[in-house]
Amino acid sequence: VSHLPEDTWALVLAGGRGTRFWPLSRRALPKQCLSLDGGPTLLERAVARAGVPVERVIVVTGPDMADAVRAVAPAGVRVVVEPSGRNTSPAIAWGAHLVRQAGGQRFVVLPSDHLVADEARFAHDLHEAVAVAAGGALVTLGVRPTRPETAFGWIEPRADGAALVARDRRVARFVEKPPLAVAQELLAGGTALWNAGMFAWRVDALLDAYARHLPRTRAALDALADGAALAEAWGAMDATSIDYGVLEHHEDVRVVPVDVGWSDVGSWTALDDVLPAGEGGVAVAQEVVALDAGRNVVHAPGKLVALLGVRDLLIVDAPDALLVARRDDAQAVRRLLEEVERRGLGRYT
Amino acid sequence: VSHLPEDTWALVLAGGRGTRFWPLSRRALPKQCLSLDGGPTLLERAVARAGVPVERVIVVTGPDMADAVRAVAPAGVRVVVEPSGRNTSPAIAWGAHLVRQAGGQRFVVLPSDHLVADEARFAHDLHEAVAVAAGGALVTLGVRPTRPETAFGWIEPRADGAALVARDRRVARFVEKPPLAVAQELLAGGTALWNAGMFAWRVDALLDAYARHLPRTRAALDALADGAALAEAWGAMDATSIDYGVLEHHEDVRVVPVDVGWSDVGSWTALDDVLPAGEGGVAVAQEVVALDAGRNVVHAPGKLVALLGVRDLLIVDAPDALLVARRDDAQAVRRLLEEVERRGLGRYT
Numbered sequence: 283v284s285h286l287p288e289d290t291w292a293l294v295l296a297g298g299r300g301t302r303f304w305p306l307s308r309r310a311l312p313k314q315c316l317s318l319d320g321g322p323t324l325l326e327r328a329v330a331r332a333g334v335p336v337e338r339v340i341v342v343t344g345p346d347m348a349d350a351v352r353a354v355a356p357a358g359v360r361v362v363v364e365p366s367g368r369n370t371s372p373a374i375a376w377g378a379h380l381v382r383q384a385g386g387q388r389f390v391v392l393p394s395d396h397l398v399a400d401e402a403r404f405a406h407d408l409h410e411a412v413a414v415a416a417g418g419a420l421v422t423l424g425v426r427p428t429r430p431e432t433a434f435g436w437i438e439p440r441a442d443g444a445a446l447v448a449r450d451r452r453v454a455r456f457v458e459k460p461p462l463a464v465a466q467e468l469l470a471g472g473t474a475l476w477n478a479g480m481f482a483w484r485v486d487a488l489l490d491a492y493a494r495h496l497p498r499t500r501a502a503l504d505a506l507a508d509g510a511a512l513a514e515a516w517g518a519m520d521a522t523s524i525d526y527g528v529l530e531h532h533e534d535v536r537v538v539p540v541d542v543g544w545s546d547v548g549s550w551t552a553l554d555d556v557l558p559a560g561e562g563g564v565a566v567a568q569e570v571v572a573l574d575a576g577r578n579v580v581h582a583p584g585k586l587v588a589l590l591g592v593r594d595l596l597i598v599d600a601p602d603a604l605l606v607a608r609r610d611d612a613q614a615v616r617r618l619l620e621e622v623e624r625r626g627l628g629r630y631t
Numbered sequence: 632v633s634h635l636p637e638d639t640w641a642l643v644l645a646g647g648r649g650t651r652f653w654p655l656s657r658r659a660l661p662k663q664c665l666s667l668d669g670g671p672t673l674l675e676r677a678v679a680r681a682g683v684p685v686e687r688v689i690v691v692t693g694p695d696m697a698d699a700v701r702a703v704a705p706a707g708v709r710v711v712v713e714p715s716g717r718n719t720s721p722a723i724a725w726g727a728h729l730v731r732q733a734g735g736q737r738f739v740v741l742p743s744d745h746l747v748a749d750e751a752r753f754a755h756d757l758h759e760a761v762a763v764a765a766g767g768a769l770v771t772l773g774v775r776p777t778r779p780e781t782a783f784g785w786i787e788p789r790a791d792g793a794a795l796v797a798r799d800r801r802v803a804r805f806v807e808k809p810p811l812a813v814a815q816e817l818l819a820g821g822t823a824l825w826n827a828g829m830f831a832w833r834v835d836a837l838l839d840a841y842a843r844h845l846p847r848t849r850a851a852l853d854a855l856a857d858g859a860a861l862a863e864a865w866g867a868m869d870a871t872s873i874d875y876g877v878l879e880h881h882e883d884v885r886v887v888p889v890d891v892g893w894s895d896v897g898s899w900t901a902l903d904d905v906l907p908a909g910e911g912g913v914a915v916a917q918e919v920v921a922l923d924a925g926r927n928v929v930h931a932p933g934k935l936v937a938l939l940g941v942r943d944l945l946i947v948d949a950p951d952a953l954l955v956a957r958r959d960d961a962q963a964v965r966r967l968l969e970e971v972e973r974r975g976l977g978r979y980t
Contacts, residue, residue: 305935305937568951569974569976569979571967571970571971571974571976573963573966573967573970582953584951585951585952585953586654586951586952586953586971586976586979587952587953587955588654588952588953588954588955588956588967588971589955589956590945590954590955590956590957590960590963590964590967591956591957591959591960591963592944592955592956592957595941595944595955596939597953597955599948599953602917602933602934602935603934603935603936603937604931604934604935604936604937604946604948604953605936605937605939606936606937606938606939606941606944606946606955607937607938607939607940607941608939608940608941610940611939611940614922614939614940615939617922618920618922618937618939621920621922622920622935622937625918625920627918627920627935630918630935
């Protein structure tokens with residue numbers, strides 16, 4: 283697949299911390315800078331997925347993790363550091379400003395910490411999203427759901443029949459993190475998609491949308507264009523998500539479905555979907571020897587991991603810390619992290 | 632406590648491999664060279680416990696582990712390497728030869744891989760054992776049992792009443808690794824002791840005993856004294872234990888009871904008895920943070936270990952390997968080790 287048109291840039295959002303991947307992820311080494319599955323880091327893969335040469339990629343990150351992101355970002359990529367984390371809307375607004383400043387007309391937005399199994403197909407879909415955005419719509423890439431997930435936002439395409447949806451791809455509504463019953467209904471309906479934080483738009487269309495839905499953000503952007511300091515403009519922008527602040531209120535939002543083996547790699551147990559099943563469970567390790575063991579999730583690159591009689595564990599080995607948890611408690615890693623901080627062991631976080 | 636008499640030497644047996652402590656113990660780094668509880672290595676503590684200045688300590692080890700033993704042995708100690716592992720009888724015979732050669736009259740024998748909680752009291756008991764041995768008896772130090780252990784040999788003192796036993800300390804019989812019912816009886820009897828492989832004797836008395844019970848070993852020793860090569864003499868010695876080959880057949884064996892918080896540290900779970908109970912179980916680690924966790928045995932020195940919802944696990948972190956096992960399977964670590972070797976992963980063993 284060829285690159286996206288020359289007037290198109292890519293903004294990769296790399297400001298998240300990924301606390302659920304502790305003890306591997308740290309304040310200064312966030313999830314996107316890790317290789318969770320033994321391959322290149324998630325950020326490197328996001329940049330490769332962006333569909334433009336590295337010179338047209340902008341990575342936005344936060345001050346705490348800037349060094350780690352710079353260390354991992356492919357050479358030639360521009361890494362910019364937001365003054366503070368204020369959700370996705372200010373980061374994307376600033377991205378629009380930077381793209382415009384650099385002479386770009388359109389840009390795609392990609393998270394830095396997801397995985398895609400079928401990159402070729404994704405490239406095709408991304409081209410299509412950029413093409414759809416050429417008409418002035420704000421375009422979101424909607425992931426074909428595989429489960430009634432309550433932790434994601436969902437997108438319902440217009441219910442005018444599959445053919446019409448395929449033609450104009452209009453969005454009927456966004457459903458923010460639904461209760462299970464609603465998620466099950468959406469899944470059963472067969473047309474709803476997951477909102478995965480991947481977008482394509484024209485700079486002018488996005489700036490117009492900011493003007494209408496988040497006028498303070500738009501004013502701050504104009505001030506920035508007139509030479510205001512970033513720190514000042516930044517504080518004046520609305521600290522909200524692009525979905526909640528702009529897309530959910532905008533009338534011309536379209537969705538391009540993607541069915542590419544996408545995973546947000548939301549916690550260690552997501553490695554179940556990403557790694558091939560092996561002895562004793564799934565593992566990133568030099569070697570695994572397991573006797574009477576199963577359904578474990580292991581991350582100990584470079585080590586021989588020996589499992590004896592253990593099931594349903596999450597085992598994560600970091601250079602200075604070791605986590606052993608019940609895999610059902612994978613979401614509780616955050617609670618453990620809080621406890622570590624509460625005890626004054628912040629050097630491990 | 633002062634040193635043992637000047638004619639007394641100490642022989643520390645450091646030829647065991649300690650496979651049950653894999654992945655920390657290795658072919659070239661046996662149990663006695665490890666600090667299992669976070670303190671000095673077991674070998675260093677055995678040398679300190681020997682009751683004589685380092686110049687009168689001889690450490691016998693095997694070729695595979697000689698480098699590790701030399702690296703750990705306190706300066707001034709003499710480390711000698713047996714041509715091959717042939718059980719304790721040849722090693723002790725050779726020790727007798729070396730002590731005699733160096734002008735010593737008596738020596739104590741200590742294993743290199745046990746722990747003693749009350750070292751001062753042990754020193755006192757060791758002095759007593761050497762004093763009892765002055766009369767020409769072969770003396771074994773018998774550990775006061777705390778459980779009906781079937782993995783140890785037991786020693787029954789002569790059943791002539793506690794007072795008589797306390798006076799002459801004669802051994803009635805040795806019971807090799809008894810069935811549980813027998814061990815329970817021995818424990819209930821209140822006088823039987825564990826054979827812990829700790830001895831004291833005069834060189835001449837021991838050589839006489841070899842002559843009577845293992846004449847080939849004695850002949851090999853005489854050849855050694857006449858200038859034969861060690862490799863040659865070694866092969867001619869009986870490959871048996873000192874208990875089975877000599878003590879069980881000898882009429883004048885006496886026992887000095889010791890009640891000193893002794894542990895043979897037979898497997899990882901022995902750390903339960905050696906380490907103070909802490910959060911989530913017992914641990915050698917830099918820090919432990921445990922939520923809803925208990926009865927685990929952890930060895931990960933230098934690391935923060937985080938436990939979440941896990942119970943009854945054995946967790947051992949080595950630089951290149953990580954073991955996670957059910958604690959009930961601690962004895963099966965050997966089986967795991969065999970499996971590792973079977974798969975051609977001998978570099979980890």
